[in-house]
Amino acid sequence: MDVNRPRVLSTLVVALTLLTFGPGTAMPQSPVGEPTNLPPGANAPRLGVDQSTLAQAGAAYMALLEIKVVQVELQLTAEQLWKCRQVQENVIAEARRRFATFNPAERPDLAKQWEKELAHDAQVSIEGILVPGQLERLRQIRLQMQGAAALYRPDVMNVLGIDGRQKEALQAVAAHARQRMQEVSQSLERALSRRRDPPSADRDLAELQRLQREADAQALAILTPQQQARFQQMMGARFEKVNDEG
DSSP, X not given: OOTTOHHHHHHHHHHHHHOOOSTTSOOOOOSTTOOOOOSTTOOOOOTTOOHHHHTSHHHHHHXXXXXXXXXXXXXXXXXXXXXXXXXXHHHHHHHHHHHTTOOTTTOHHHHHHHHHHHXXXXXXXXXXXXXXXXXXXXXXXXXXXXXXXXXXXXXXXXXXXXXXXXXXXXXXXXXXXXXXXXXXHHHHHHHHHTTOOOHHHHHHHHHHHHHHHHHXXXXXXXXXHHHHHHHHHHHOSOOGGGGGOO
16 A cells, blocks of 8 residues: 555545435545446546535535536636636635634534535526536536435435335445444544554455445445436436546
């Protein structure tokens, strides 16, 4: 394992252990560069954007529009790019203003409400900047990056017509995967906190990757063939340029 990887891996572990599974939330992302098991032809790297960010449309849009290959794919004009960056700057400024004298630990409910409000404001602003074709492609790229994690989004569930039985099955897959991944993540975090890079860290990382692929495959298997086809259709054409992003 590369000696420069501990800090990157530590960040990954924190993300994995903090994420919550279930309808409307995101499943943990695959470790960096590892595609998820999507229907044939739909696998996509994550581009380094965390799944907790992708869980809310506004936050996802801001993160994705900062990526050069996404900007090129959408054919953003200089004016659009400037406006999108202004949206991000405004959201950051407003977040700093609200949280300047506020401890989220004391009022987590209010902190969550503010996060949703800021993400919604960003979503509305960005949707007003992009033309319909650009917005549709941005939504497709977001879906490709989320992969099977998108199945836990209420909007995706509604479009696919996921019924009560399927929702319960998805919840079961998520709960089981969360428990197993947290156990492995804690083991990996302990190894990294000792500032060492033993072979066990590599094994733990590989196990996290395997568990993510397994959870993705199990979630997708809950869908009917028609729903799987519709899900792939929603993701649109394969975003090949993601491989250009280092």
